[in-house]
Amino acid sequence: MKFCSECATPVVVQIPADDTRERFVCPACGTIHYQNPKMVVGSIPVWEQDGVVRVLLCKRAIEPRYGYWTLPAGFMENNETTGQAAQRETEEEAGANIQLHELFSILNVPHVHQVHLFYRATLLDLDYKAGVESLEVQMFAEKDIPWDDIAFPTVSHTLKFLFADLAKIRDGAGSYGVHALDIFKPMRSAT
Amino acid sequence: MKFCSECATPVVVQIPADDTRERFVCPACGTIHYQNPKMVVGSIPVWEQDGVVRVLLCKRAIEPRYGYWTLPAGFMENNETTGQAAQRETEEEAGANIQLHELFSILNVPHVHQVHLFYRATLLDLDYKAGVESLEVQMFAEKDIPWDDIAFPTVSHTLKFLFADLAKIRDGAGSYGVHALDIFKPMRSAT
Numbered sequence: 001m002k003f004c005s006e007c008a009t010p011v012v013v014q015i016p017a018d019d020t021r022e023r024f025v026c027p028a029c030g031t032i033h034y035q036n037p038k039m040v041v042g043s044i045p046v047w048e049q050d051g052v053v054r055v056l057l058c059k060r061a062i063e064p065r066y067g068y069w070t071l072p073a074g075f076m077e078n079n080e081t082t083g084q085a086a087q088r089e090t091e092e093e094a095g096a097n098i099q100l101h102e103l104f105s106i107l108n109v110p111h112v113h114q115v116h117l118f119y120r121a122t123l124l125d126l127d128y129k130a131g132v133e134s135l136e137v138q139m140f141a142e143k144d145i146p147w148d149d150i151a152f153p154t155v156s157h158t159l160k161f162l163f164a165d166l167a168k169i170r171d172g173a174g175s176y177g178v179h180a181l182d183i184f185k186p187m188r189s190a191t
Numbered sequence: 192m193k194f195c196s197e198c199a200t201p202v203v204v205q206i207p208a209d210d211t212r213e214r215f216v217c218p219a220c221g222t223i224h225y226q227n228p229k230m231v232v233g234s235i236p237v238w239e240q241d242g243v244v245r246v247l248l249c250k251r252a253i254e255p256r257y258g259y260w261t262l263p264a265g266f267m268e269n270n271e272t273t274g275q276a277a278q279r280e281t282e283e284e285a286g287a288n289i290q291l292h293e294l295f296s297i298l299n300v301p302h303v304h305q306v307h308l309f310y311r312a313t314l315l316d317l318d319y320k321a322g323v324e325s326l327e328v329q330m331f332a333e334k335d336i337p338w339d340d341i342a343f344p345t346v347s348h349t350l351k352f353l354f355a356d357l358a359k360i361r362d363g364a365g366s367y368g369v370h371a372l373d374i375f376k377p378m379r380s381a382t
Contacts, residue, residue, distance in 0.1 A: 001196045001197075002196060002197055002198070002199075003194060003195065003196050003197070003198070003199040004194065004196070005192045005193060005194050005195070005196045005202075005224070006192075006193055006194070007193075007194070008193075008194040008199040011196075018323060021268065033196070034266070035269055036229045036230070036266055036267060036268065036269065037230060037267050037268075037269055038227045039227070039228060039230065039306060075225070075227055076227060076228050076306075077212065077227065077228075078226055078227065078228055078301075078304040079301050079302070079304065080301055081299035081301050081373045082297070082299055082306060083299070083371075083373070084301075102369075102371070103297060103369065103371060106273070106294060108272035108273055108274075110269075110270050110271055110272050110275075111270070113269040113270065115230060115267075115273060132209055178293075178294065178369045180274075180293070180294060182272045182274070
């Protein structure tokens with residue numbers, strides 16, 4: 001941020017009164033321009049047939065991570081709920097008709113100022129199709145998940161949480177949980 | 192938003208290519224200024240003694256809702272996790288030392304572009320004290336909660352979820368859940 005979005009004066013970086021952090025502040029009109037984390041919200045669309053659970057993944061047609069696989073998800077918009085955001089992103093990216101269930105995972109990614117939320121969902125039919133942000137959309141059983149080609153750690157962790165819960169449920173030893181994880185930036189090698 | 196924060200040109204409102212929503216767009220440098228919901232994160236600090244559970248509330252020293260009671264909470268900052276945000280706000284507003292537990296409630300407030308998250312917490316001692324944004328800080332048993340003077344619906348719903356879970360746990364019939372609620376703007380009366 002270089003200029004005040006209210007009066008076009010160049011902003012300065014300073015700690016406002018009664019604050020403890022540096023902010024972009026307008027020296028002319030006094031507006032404090034706070035910057036806060038964004039929420040990325042998506043779904044885990046599941047189809048179960050003949051005892052096999054398959055999850056719908058999208059191959060990204062956009063950067064970052066073009067060509068890698070992801071769950072349908074995207075930035076939450078103003079004037080919608082997290083559930084509406086999950087449903088909208090699933091429709092936009094995968095053309096999929098889903099019934100949304102409970103919140104399943106919440107993953108902090110503080111170094112990119114994001115919080116990712118994923119909701120469990122059931123596919124209502126198999127009429128899915130790639131949206132403009134996807135190259136293709138495909139269902140995968142656990143053994144076929146392209147683990148090395150998953151776009152983001154929040155997605156691979158969420159898929160692992162899902163299959164772990166499903167294994168427990170299959171053994172009659174559990175139910176779906178709400179899974180929380182903080183993903184910090186990997187330390188760079190010193191060499 | 193009136194001016195581009197990158198180049199100070201007056202922005203226009205338009206739907207960018209491959210988008211479906213109106214955004215503030217700079218006609219000079221092309222920057223799209225997305226606006227997204229913010230997260231308000233807090234804790235539910237609890238102290239149990241002689242079988243009575245008390246919750247720590249703060250009387251607000253700032254607008255909006257000056258003089259009303261709230262759980263310690265505030266806007267999540269960049270570079271922190273939701274758990275760190277809950278712990279920081281509890282320290283800042285109530286001077287309270289807590290052990291943070293699981294996520295307890297997630298409440299959408301789409302008409303103000305906010306998502307509120309509250310984490311369960313245990314007070315580690317009674318050395319709490321009002322921070323600069325609080326007039327006073329006090330513990331309340333369920334029967335003493337000032338229900339008519341709670342600052343925000345997300346706080347009163349979270350407190351009700353808490354006491355309902357505690358009643359179930361006392362009866363040996365449950366455990367803490369993760370509670371989700373969407374709070375839409377009340378319809379205005381037609382008269």
